[in-house]
Amino acid sequence: MSLLLDVLIAVIVLLVLVVLAVIAIYNGLISKRNRVQDAWAQIDVQLKRRYDLIPNLIETVKGYMKYEKSTLTQITALRSSIMTGSAPDRANANNMLSQTLKSLFAVVENYPDLKANQSYLNLQQQLTDTEDKIAFVRTSYNDYVLDFNNSIQQFPGNIFAPRFGFKKADFFQAPEEEKAAVKVSFDDASTIGGTSQPQAQQPQQPSSPSPKGQKKQDGSK
Numbered sequence: 362m363s364l365l366l367d368v369l370i371a372v373i374v375l376l377v378l379v380v381l382a383v384i385a386i387y388n389g390l391i392s393k394r395n396r397v398q399d400a401w402a403q404i405d406v407q408l409k410r411r412y413d414l415i416p417n418l419i420e421t422v423k424g425y426m427k428y429e430k431s432t433l434t435q436i437t438a439l440r441s442s443i444m445t446g447s448a449p450d451r452a453n454a455n456n457m458l459s460q461t462l463k464s465l466f467a468v469v470e471n472y473p474d475l476k477a478n479q480s481y482l483n484l485q486q487q488l489t490d491t492e493d494k495i496a497f498v499r500t501s502y503n504d505y506v507l508d509f510n511n512s513i514q515q516f517p518g519n520i521f522a523p524r525f526g527f528k529k530a531d532f533f534q535a536p537e538e539e540k541a542a543v544k545v546s547f548d549d550a551s552t553i554g555g556t557s558q559p560q561a562q563q564p565q566q567p568s569s570p571s572p573k574g575q576k577k578q579d580g581s582k
Contacts, residue, residue: 386518390527393509397530400502401448404533407495408443408455411488415440418484422465425475429468436461448531452499456535459492499533506530 419433426433439461442454466485469475476482510529513522 382517383521386521387525390509390512390518390522390525393505393512394527394530396505397502397509400498400505401533403498404495404502407491407498408451411455411458411491411495412440412444414484414487414491418481418488421478421481421484422469422475425472425478426468429465432461432465432468436465448533452533452535455495462488496535499535503532503534506532 415436419437422429423433436458439454439458443451443458445451446454469481512518513527513529
């Protein structure tokens with residue numbers, strides 16, 4: 362009877378430990394998922410700020426840039442894409458928007474009056490600052506995503522995560538050439554988008570005198 366009681370107590374203690382372990386795993390996954398969601402909210406704030414700035418930019422530049430309608434149309438289309446879809450879709454739209462804005466800023470070099478427009482300069486600075494903040498919060502978000510994904514894929518989380526409905530989170534990726542925050546300045550605008558300023562032709566060097574006794578090109582002796 363005493364042995365049976367000891368076994369029963371051991372089983373109960375084991376069950377309690379298992380329940381506590383499951384609770385700890387579940388709470389840990391909840392905590393890590395909440396960090397991911399909070400970090401995503403920070404990205405969302407910056408994307409929304411960028412979304413709100415773009416119409417003002419379009420209104421400011423379109424009066425000057427009558428022949429750049431295709432670029433402005435593309436920016437408008439990408440603007441809506443950064444606020445819809447999955448994390449990878451929005452990351453891709455954000456990256457494409459960054460490249461298009463850099464092309465726009467490069468084209469502004471051809472419009473001196475626009476370059477001197479204070480509203481444009483303020484918007485350019487705000488968009489650049491927003492780009493920096495997106496890059497910063499993107500790093501934090503991806504760190505939290507990595508930690509969360511590891512937890513649901515490694516033992517013992519991989520046993521319980523599917524049963525509790527935890528799914529792998531998506532990274533907010535930047536292309537390889539854009540690992541650093543986008544910096545826009547007038548100094549390097551001439552090289553953005555693969556364009557470059559034409560170089561002045563070097564003056565031709567005078568031809569060396571013909572050797573003595575060689576026939577001249579005009580046929581004279």
